[in-house]
Amino acid sequence: MTLDNHPWSREEFEKRLREQGQAYHIHHPFNVMLNTGKATPEQIRGWVANRFSYQLAIPIKDAAVMSNCDDRAVRREWVQRMLDHDGYDDLNGASDEGGIEAWIRLGTAVGLSREEITDLRHVTPGVRFAVDAYVQFARTQPWQESVCASLTELFAPAIHKQRLATWPEHYPWIESEGLMYFRNRVTQARRDVEHGLAITLDFFKTREQQLRALDILNFKLDVLWQMNDAMAVRYGLPDQPAAPERPASVR
């Protein structure tokens, strides 16, 4: 093995994974618009309604990861992600509404009706294709690769915190209760990523595998970026008009 294709040390590998954060959707013009107070109520509602399709897909994606995973210890931890999003009622009477319900509350707080969120009528084709690509990846690739794909969550606490820090000031018309989803995710994402990162650093050992891990993380960054591209076209940016809505299909 030449020096050039030596595996990176754990520290170096982790550093390179974290460096991919420069392509995170926190830097997308649509997100910058949202988090600097430049979005109109329609743009915020459009974002919340479209992102709901991602929220719905996450526990399905996690179920796909579980179904491919033959490691019981990993499944014991991974199942928590499904509970975080779907919520639960346990046998001792404890219950949690879950992240999907919290997202619906965000939707009603920004002025959408429950029905127009849950029937996905606002979801643009680009967002739907991007979300589907992530679920499809988890269904078809080895579970360790899907764990790696989830590592965009390394960068998620910063974006949730950005919303919590800026939305109340810029958008006082949104009820603060609606922001609960973001509050909950800051801690949940940190815990998820600790688990996902440990698995990834252990599994991708050779330089070739480590490069594959970077490619996977990039694929996931593309999913998130494409969702924002599609929403920017549909709802517009401060210097770019919104595109007309696609005519409804006839059936």
Ligand SMILES: O=C(O)c1cc(C(=O)O)c2c(n1)C(=O)C(=O)c1cc(C(=O)O)[nH]c1-2
């Ligand atoms: O609001 C965001 O910007 C954002 C990004 C991401 C992400 O980086 O994939 C997730 C979430 N939120 C999120 O709320 C969430 O539950 C989540 C799960 C996952 C995943 O890949 O398993 N990503 C994300």
